[in-house]
Every structure is written in C-alpha cells, then in structure tokens.
Amino acid sequence: MNPHAAIPLLTPLLPDQEALAPYLAQLDANRHYSNFGPLNTALEARLATLFTKHGSHSIHVTTTSSATLGLELTLSSLDLPPGSKVIVPALTFVASLTAIIRAGYTPVIADIDPQSWLITPEIATEAAIQTGARAVLAVAAFGQPQDTRQWSSFQRKSGIHVVIDAAGAFGSQWVEAPDIPVIYSMHATKSLAAGEGGLVVSGNSVINAHIRQLSNFGINLDSNAGFPVGHLSFVGSNAKLSEYHAAVAHASLDQWDAQARCRQGIYHAYRQALEEACGDRLQWQAGITLAAPTIFCLRMAAEARDRLEKICQQRQIATRRWYQPLLHQHAAKVAPIIKQPTPVAEAVASGLIGLPFSPFMTHEDINRIVNTVNLAVTTPH
Template sequence: MSVRTAIPLLTPLLPDRDSLAPYLDQLDRNRHYSNFGPLNTALEQRLSGLFEAHSNHPIHVTTTSSATLGLELVLSSLDLPPGSKVIVPALTFVASLTTIIRAGYIPVIADIDPDSWLLTPAIAAEAATQSGAKAVLAVAAFGQPQDTLGWSEFQRQSGLNVVIDAAGAFGSQWVEAPDIPVVYSMHATKSLAAGEGGMVVSGNATVNNTVRQLSNFGINLDANAGFPVGHLSFVGSNAKLSEYHAAVAHASLDQWDAQARLRQRIYHDYREALVQACGADLQWQAGIQLAAPTIFCVRMATDARDRLEKICQQRQIATRRWYQPLLHQHAAKVAPIIKQPTPIAEAVANGLIGLPFSTFISRQDITDVVEAVSLATVNIAPINQLK
C-alpha cells in the first residue's frame, strides 16, 4: 500500500460542479460537443478581449486540445522547408523539443541567460549564426514572460520566424507584438485550467486561421479560399478543443482573478520566509512578479540540493528537478538534434529544485519546507552567482 505524500508538489485547482453547472446547461441545450462549438467560440472571444486590453492591436485566439499541439501547429504553419533548424533553450519542458521534431524540423539546443534563465534574442542570434537556423521557439520558462517587442525586432532584423511557448505564463505573458504568436496551456496544473487544452494568441489573423484549419485535419471550410470545401489544404491533426473543456475553461476564467491574487500572496509569503532563512544560499529567477504563479523553483548549491532531496524524502515533502534532464540529455532516439554550448543552462540545472506549491499549501507546510531548506544549506558554501 502506497504512503500518501505529506506535502505534495502540486495540487491542481479546477472549478467545482456548481461553478460548471451554467456552462454544462448551455452545452446540454446546444447539443454541440466539439468542432468549434458555441462555448468554444465564446471562450475565444472572452480571451481575445482580455488580451486586447494589454495590447495596441487586434488579437486573435484559437483554442487547441493542448498547448503541445498548438505549438506543433504554429510551427507547421511557418511552412519552413523540411529539416529546417529551430532554436530552443536547453532548460524547458520536453514538449518544446518534441513539437519541433514532430513538425519536421531539427531543434538547435541553445543556452540561457544567467539571471532570467530564458533564451534571449542575443543568445538566439549567436546560435543562429553558428547553426543556420530558420526559426526560434522562445520559452517563458517557469511562467516568466518573454519580451515580445524585443523578439519582434529580432525577427525583423534576422529574418527568422519567432514563436513563444508560454505554456505556464497566462496572465503574465501578453502579446504586445502583433507578429509574434504565443501559445498557452490550459492543463490542469496551470492557472487557467480546462483540465486539458491550449490556445494560440497572435495579432495575425492568417496565423490563427491556418492553425484553426490545421487543428481540423487541414480540411478547408472556407468557400472563398479558392479551394473546394471539404478538401484537405494542409496535412493537419485533430486538435480541436471540446465543448466540455471549453465549459471548464469558462468557469476557470470566472474565478481567475481571485485565484491569481491567492497565488501571488502565497508565493510572496513563501519566498520571503525562504529569503529570511537562507539569504544568499538561494538564487531566484530574475524577472517580474508573476500574475498567477504555479511553480515554485529555486537554485541552490549542488551539494545543498542533494542534501535537501534526502531530507525531503525522509519528511515526505515532494520535490522535483524541473526541466531535467536538459533537452540534449534525453535518449538517443529523441533525434535529430543539434547542441550548442550550454554552460549556463547546465550550471543552473545542477542546483535547480522545485518545491511544493499550490493554492492548498498551508502555512505549516511552508514552515516545514523552509526548515528543510535551511537544514540542507547549513555548512555548505553559498551558490556561485552566474555572470
């Protein structure tokens, strides 16, 4: 019989049945369960308005069954020659890698910034010079947003297409540049949760229309497209968001502001407690205060992390080495890939640890985690800051 983890790493929060009821009632009345139904259409409109409040241009939102498929379809919509090289940071979730390969391209694994832990335009420019890449998949790692305006300027100067994987950055990552598509996740562990789902957000209607068509196998539904309706225009996939998932997303969006404030407060108190207890023994990702944190990561000296994992295992505190192994360290069958030098990503990963975090974590849980981290850092030299 398995023993329940005393302090779990993540505990998803999705709307309860009472919150879902109005949307499920609509679904029952509509008798429309998938294929761009009315709940999905209304969800895209709600989200478009939300993003337009943070941009100076029209916004288009296309939902997908997952962020992973959303990324794959956006990359496919670039219509690059097969085997084109696409730059991606070493420190990110594996979906950033697999979507490039499944779109028919070759990932170029690049390094990250020592402070933000993100791929930047400057790093991408160097990687492109070395590799001859045609595109960049930048990542809002740990929810820390990318600079879309900066990437837009990079795209203009370099001629490389840029896509942003902002799977965990809803509410923090906006779409200020109309020519940079951004993909978000609505997985159960994200702040806007549909159980499963994703969305492609951009200022370019052509990008979103292509993604929508690709999400429906590539079937043409436009009588004015100059191509017969019902015929395949592209080789797509079945990546449509169901009406059931759209219902959950609506209810989640209704509660999002309150949940975001709660996540901010918990994260702030948690981090302050660790800073007071451990100070220079910890390095934090540089950037803005996130609107709705979902992951709690910190970097420690490697020896301290190893000790912490043992302490936490003994005390039934869950931890995770987020985004490890690095993308180039996976099985040989995950190919083809091209690796650039990644000394900073490797140094960050050697001490990176994910600690328990959710809207259900208690003050006592936080106290217990802080105590474990404090014990792990005793008599170990502070982490070397990367510069």
C-alpha cells in the first residue's frame, strides 16, 4: 500500500472488450450505426421488461444521446407556453437548470426537505402558489428516489406537470406511476454506463413516441399522423443514441447485478467505518439503501468541511462540493430565473462534501479516508 498515492473522486467502470465483443459483432453484421438501429431497439425492449417487473403497468423506454437532452426533450414535449415557470430544487446538477432554459421555460428555484435533501410535492405546492408555475422538475438527488405515486397525485390535483430527473438513480428509482416520465443517465460514471446516453421511461406510449420523434429532429415517422412521413412536425434535436453506445449499454446491463452488489458492499463498509469513527458529527441523506451507489456524499459542520478539504488536498484525496454553487448562485448570464426562499438548501450545502467512491476502492483507501475525515471533524476549532 502506498499511503501517498492519489485517491480519485470517481473511477468509471465500463464493460471491457471481451464483454463488448458479441455486441460489436452484431453491429458489424447489421451495418446499422444510428437512427434507431436493432441494438438500440433491443436495448429499449430489455429495459422496458426490467422496469415493467417493478410496476403494475406496461413501461415504455426511449433512449437519447444523453440524459440532459432527454430532460430537455421531455420538458419540450409538455408544449407549455414560452417562458412558463418550471420549479426545480436548488440542490441539483446544473443540467436540470439548463434543460429548463433550453426548453424555453423559466426556472423557479425552490427549497429541499431537510432530511431527504429532495424537493417534495409539499414544497412544490407552495412554490407554485407563489409563482404560478406550470411544471415541476423533481430531482432524485444523489440517486435517492422520488415517490412517483405522490407526484402523480400532485399532478392530478394541481394540474401541474411533473417530470423526474433521476440521472443517477438507475436501479433505485422505479416508475410506479404511469403518468410521470422519468429520465436516467448512462454517462460513464453512472451504474448503467454506456459512456454517454440517456433513457426516458414512462407508462404512457404517447409520451415516449413524442420523445422519440423529437430526438430525430422532430421529423414525422408515423404514416398515420395525418401529414406526410419525413415532414418536420415539431422543433426537435438530434438526440438519438448510436448503436455503439447501445452495444456498451447492453454489455453494462449484462454485468449490472454483479456491479450493484460490489457498489453496495463498498458503500456499506465505507459508511459503517465513518459512522464508527465520527458518530453524530456526520449527517447522511435520509432514504432507502441505494441499489447501486455511484457517489458518496455527506454533511458536516462547515468549519470541519473546510479543514477536511485542506487535509485531503495535502494527502491527495479528491473531494467535491457536489451541486455547488446552488442553482441560483451561478453566473448572471444564466437567466432569467426566479428564486424562492431556500434556507434548507443553503444550510445543507454549507457542509456538504463528496468523498471518493468507485468499484475499485480498497479497504486501505477507505481506512485512509476515514482517518482523514475523523481528523477533520475532531480537531478543535
């Protein structure tokens, strides 16, 4: 063991050439490389079967070239008037914000729950009353799932559209409510990794057909649509998943169960060691045990976080202040936005820190990090 070796924040795990070989062979035989090819079609079917097993209704899956474009196209498909207000939590990755803006809407930055660190229907209700918002982009922050049934009830009662950004929540976030579209990422750092890619999942075939069309520039491919095939019917984008990325996703899906068990084991040992060493000096996001954790984030006193960052830099241990700055704290050019009071998000963010996590972490890595965190949280002011 080298006590001075750098510990990276994230190390992606994608299928190797042996795992990819049968799918690349299919790709070569098909000579179909994009535009809804056979590997992509088979991937959507595999995933639809998986999601359907976890729900009480049929599920439809549409791939996109990234989760960000999946979000943007799903929001666009709501067909709200330009400038319509869309609620989004302050604590999330910037893609949630940019997707709203690029869809032509105005973000309303809202607060989060103090235990789950998620936006809730109750928070969204208050923000909608204050701003007249027409939609909510609810986020499964840090992979912690949103309750689609609760959001479905909110949507029916309020008439406000709901879309869920579950970019990092594959395997933990299911689609129990058929009327709530959920978007996942297949970026290299996610548990179902294709290098890049996204999934739009819902129980409504009309939603998914619309997303599929928007991902192909908005060109009509339906001979029963009432106007000619090949005509532009909506303003879409080029957001199709390539057959190469579909091949990687297939191989990743083949290995997913084993990888999920690996990630769970590392996460459990890591968190247990930190809890034993640091006790109540650390705060954790409330919620379920994730099926396949991909990042490791916790909260501590702001002063302790500052000390930890300095010590980690000296010891070559990577850290990150996940999802900071908060959405409303970005550059003035990221506008217009509407900000609601966000005291909880600001309090949580003041001590939030991301520590290294990957399937390649060793017990020595974990012990080194735990000792460093313990030093930071127990050092007198």
